[in-house]
Amino acid sequence: MEYADVVVIGAGTIGSMTLWQLSQQSDLKVVGIDAHAQVNLRSSYAGESRLFRTAVKEGPVFNDHADASIDLWRELEAASNRPILDQCGALSIGPPDFEAMRTTREVVERYDLPHEILTAEELHARYPQFSPDPDDIGILDTRGGALRPEVAVTAAHTAAEDQGAPLYFNTRVTELTPTAEGIEVVTDAGTFAARQVIVTIGSWTGQLLPQLSEYVEVRPIGLTWAMPRNIDQFQPEVFPVFMRDRVAADGTVTHWFGAPTLDGYSIKIGTYPEPWISPMSPDDRPADYTPEQLAWVGEIVAECVPDLIASPVRHSVHHDSYASNKIPIFDRLPADDRILYATGMHGNAFKFAPSYGKMLAEMAVDGTSPLWREEFSLNAHQKLAR
Template sequence: MSDVRKGEVVEERYDVAVVGLGGLGSAACRSLAAAGLKVLGLERYGPVHDLGASHGESRGVWQAYFMGPEYVPYLRRAYTLWSELEQVSGETLFHRTGGLCIGPADGTLVPAARSSAQQCGLEHEYLTADEVHSRYPQFEPTADCAAVYDPGSGFVQPEQTVRVQLELARKNSAELRFNEEVREITETRDGSRVRTDHAVYDVGHVVVTAGCWAPGLLPALDLPVQVLRKVMLWFNPEGGAEDFQPGRFPYWIWEGDGMVGYGHPAANGLHGGVKAGVHSGGTPADPDRVDRFVRPEEIAEIQDFLRTRIPRLSGAGRYRKSAVCLYDNTPDQAFAIGPVSDRGRVVVAAGTSGHAFKFVPAIGESLTELVTDGTTSQDLSLFDPQRFASN
């Protein structure tokens, strides 16, 4: 190995190295190891950390998707794989609560969600503002609002999902190394090489699932990802949390006042708080220097959005706690999944744009197919990471 530098340790060869062990990386490790490959997982931080995007107690899962009907087949596959993951792990991961996409009837989100549901033959209901309030009196939509109700939607808990997938990967003999930072990835004549701050690894393939750090690891791809700092809040509802438990309160996403807000039922019971945030907007950030302090004006922005829409969450003293997470957004908000060059030795799943967690097990399966077969059973042309090259 002619380019090994003085003092570097060269490790034995692996079939595939997975770089980044959050939601997507843990899914890839689990799927690749289950396929019988010799897998090395590398993570710059500890297991199930809260410094990227795979944390925050809950993530929405939704099929009547406002991003477009082309996402629905992939979501259907994800639903199947969430069920399989539950069966293999013996743990409940997906909590079906029903979900509402709310906003102006002539806006962007509601017509798009309705179109996806209709084109793909999904079970759904189209509700007026009065019907929304009648079914869920916690909501106060204005008369110009409508909603698409998706009875199959709900939430998963990211920390639990990552833990379960890592445990299953280990059971299938994946080797997982934490607190080891990848510095360089290269394609070689007969495989790939990964250089970390600890060692050099010769591998057949590399799967890069490093979120906001992925573009820095793949400079030749020149992936135009913008890192955005986002704030998540939890509230103690006025009158108690009983009406905000799963089964009595849905997953929701709401377009209004030039913003898109979202929220979930109380994922951790009566004393865990009710989550809400703003999906749109965000502050550009360096993932290595993120400001984790949540300011009063950031809290006030979300409270202002909730005040007329879900008033029981927005009153004085309702705010409970906060957290910061990161979005890695592509210019078109679609993911980047696929090989980074014609050699196909390095594949990436990045540019998740704040909406990929619902797809996690399906993306893990696709990454395994790209490594083992060079193609995927799902049509992922929308997500080709090389689509930005001409720009």
């Protein structure tokens, strides 16, 4: 049996960053365990890029995490000597009275976050790649940008291993057994004994911690890439990451998001048909886009960015855990406070992953963290209606 001060179960988005933060404390024995390969291509973080935003439409509870994450991303870049965050800006586009746009504007103005407000005319002049509606506005988060998630996760793994933290991949945890001394972590490759456990397994949380299954569910997330006719207009130097909400005359809302080219020939456009919000099992492979759905995506993205060829060049489907109020859950199990967990990330975790990892590390070592908010508690969440 291997002994550790802290065992982190799950080494993806949040777990990798938690391991990195914990490993920097030389007096701790830290172990990481993950059921999948080091780079899990079906994970919540996979897919080449993620949006980084500091003008967070989900509300001010995330402001501290936005500020902390910028510095932490730069620290990880320095530790790995790899580019991870390109601060090309993050642009929100939509009608000024649309809820997400109102909230974003309220947050940037109330907290004096670096930003620009653009009219539809100014938006088109600055970014002629877009085709805004006449009443649209743009809110440019000048500190936002694009993240490279696979690079970031593996960089955090390497940083943790360099500090002496062993990581066990392709190792599935089957049981957590409380003892007087701590928690026994039973895996298909042996048993570990830990004083504390941090569970960061995303979509699989309800399987290992069934007491949380009424609070989170798994939903698919689709990603597509489209090819511009002029790729030079979609380089990070001239094209930001973006989110757009469009309201049709009949009231139908279309939401999509995107990132500049990182592969040199295409840009990411994330949008997917409504039926895909249906819950699923994390062990099931999400269904791929059908030809009809890809045709629908092509029509939508061409409306958003006219220079795009209206036929996606590639696509992938992932999944994540969703809670009741779009706020993630970071808490301890009521039955045993030696078990911390993170879940309910809503496909929005990656931008703040290093800050979330720092928060969990502080909670494990110090018992609390200045980054934690009551909104993250399980008590602040309702059970999901099924």
